[in-house]
Each structure stands twice: as C-alpha cells, then as structure tokens.
Amino acid sequence: MPDPTEGITDVNDLPAPQVVAYNRDHQQTPCPRCEQPASRHKSGKRTLHDLGNLDTGHPVDLLVAYSSHHCGYCKKHFNIDLTDLAPPGSHYTHRVIDLAVRVVVEDGLPYRSASWHLWRDHRVFVPFGTLQNWVEAAGKKGPELYPRRVSGLGA
Ligand SMILES: [Zn+2]
Structure with a gap:
C-alpha cells in the first residue's frame, strides 16, 4: 500500500472516471442579447469534472451535450447557457x-x-x-x- 499522505504523484494512476451524460442540447434558446428565440445550428460536447462517486471510488465526469445557436436578429452565434453548471472555460x-x-x-x-x-x-x-x-x-x-x-x- 502506498502511503496516502504522499498524495497523488501520477494522474495516470487515478481510477477511470465514470462518465455521466448531461443533456443541454436544445432546439431553441433565448438570445442573451435580445431574448428572441434562437435556433440551434450545431451541437457540441464538453467534459466537466464533478464530485466523484464515493460508493464506487471513481471520479465522475459530466459529459455535457450542448447546443450552439444563431440569433437572426442580432446576427450572432452563441452557446447555450451553461454558467449554472460551471464557469466559462472551466473543466x-x-x-x-x-x-x-x-x-x-x-x-x-x-x-x-x-x-x-x-x-x-x-x-x-x-x-x-x-x-x-x-x-x-x-x-x-x-x-x-x-x-x-x-x-x-x-x-
Ligand atoms: Zn438576438
């Protein structure tokens, strides 16, 4: 048994994450500028590290399916709001x-x-x-x- 007080020396030694699918891929979402409904033009995926599963001892990754939208009024592209899940750009x-x-x-x-x-x-x-x-x-x-x-x- 390695001494746990030495902490984690190699990330590759960690148990594999359980991947939990999370869906926020919507056909429409309000434009953040003008609040008009904006249609999806493509979908993407983003992985967020979440609190792990203590029952299994494995880390948990949220695999977030999200949608990107285009507002016809503002002529702007934007991603659906995920800021309740994670800060922008955060893993x-x-x-x-x-x-x-x-x-x-x-x-x-x-x-x-x-x-x-x-x-x-x-x-x-x-x-x-x-x-x-x-x-x-x-x-x-x-x-x-x-x-x-x-x-x-x-x-
Ligand atoms: Zn707009």
Missing part, C-alpha cells in the same frame, strides 16, 4: 470549485493537503495549482460574490 463544475475553496478558506488546509483531501473524501482530483487559482479568484471577488450554488445534478 470543473461549480460545486467542485465551491467545495475546494471552502476546504482551503474555511478549513485552512494548505493547497497540497486540500488537493489530497478532495481526492480522498470526494474523489475529485484537482491539481494544487488549480486550487490556488480558484482561491485567489474567489478572494478577489469576495465571499458575498461567490455564493454557494445548489445544483440539482445527481452524481
């Missing part, structure tokens, strides 16, 4: 980020320990450099601007 869901920030800020764990804690107790692997970025970003926004989100997603 992790909000609930992973919120939990990670709490572990560092409220529990006072150093980044490396927090990274190990998240793996051990929540089966989500977050490199400590990523943790540091999140905590610094949350600190800039202030706690009141980083509300806890309640997600209806089942793991």
Whole structure:
C-alpha cells in the first residue's frame, strides 16, 4: 500500500472516471442579447469534472451535450447557457470549485493537503495549482460574490 499522505504523484494512476451524460442540447434558446428565440445550428460536447462517486471510488465526469445557436436578429452565434453548471472555460463544475475553496478558506488546509483531501473524501482530483487559482479568484471577488450554488445534478 502506498502511503496516502504522499498524495497523488501520477494522474495516470487515478481510477477511470465514470462518465455521466448531461443533456443541454436544445432546439431553441433565448438570445442573451435580445431574448428572441434562437435556433440551434450545431451541437457540441464538453467534459466537466464533478464530485466523484464515493460508493464506487471513481471520479465522475459530466459529459455535457450542448447546443450552439444563431440569433437572426442580432446576427450572432452563441452557446447555450451553461454558467449554472460551471464557469466559462472551466473543466470543473461549480460545486467542485465551491467545495475546494471552502476546504482551503474555511478549513485552512494548505493547497497540497486540500488537493489530497478532495481526492480522498470526494474523489475529485484537482491539481494544487488549480486550487490556488480558484482561491485567489474567489478572494478577489469576495465571499458575498461567490455564493454557494445548489445544483440539482445527481452524481
Ligand atoms: Zn438576438
């Protein structure tokens, strides 16, 4: 048995993620500029690392099917809103980020320990450099601007 306090040295040693399909591929969605219904012109996929499955010990990845739309009024393309799931460009869901920030800020764990804690107790692997970025970003926004989100997603 490896010493767990050494943490994770090789991401390739992690158990394979369980992939959970999440569908937000809609035929129409309101344009964020003019709020007129905008038709889908293509579909895409995005992987988001979520909190893991403690029963199986495996990490969980959400495979999000999303739609891209075109607004005929604004003549603009845009992707359907996923900001309730994850920040733009993020590889992790909000609930992973919120939990990670709490572990560092409220529990006072150093980044490396927090990274190990998240793996051990929540089966989500977050490199400590990523943790540091999140905590610094949350600190800039202030706690009141980083509300806890309640997600209806089942793991
Ligand atoms: Zn529009």
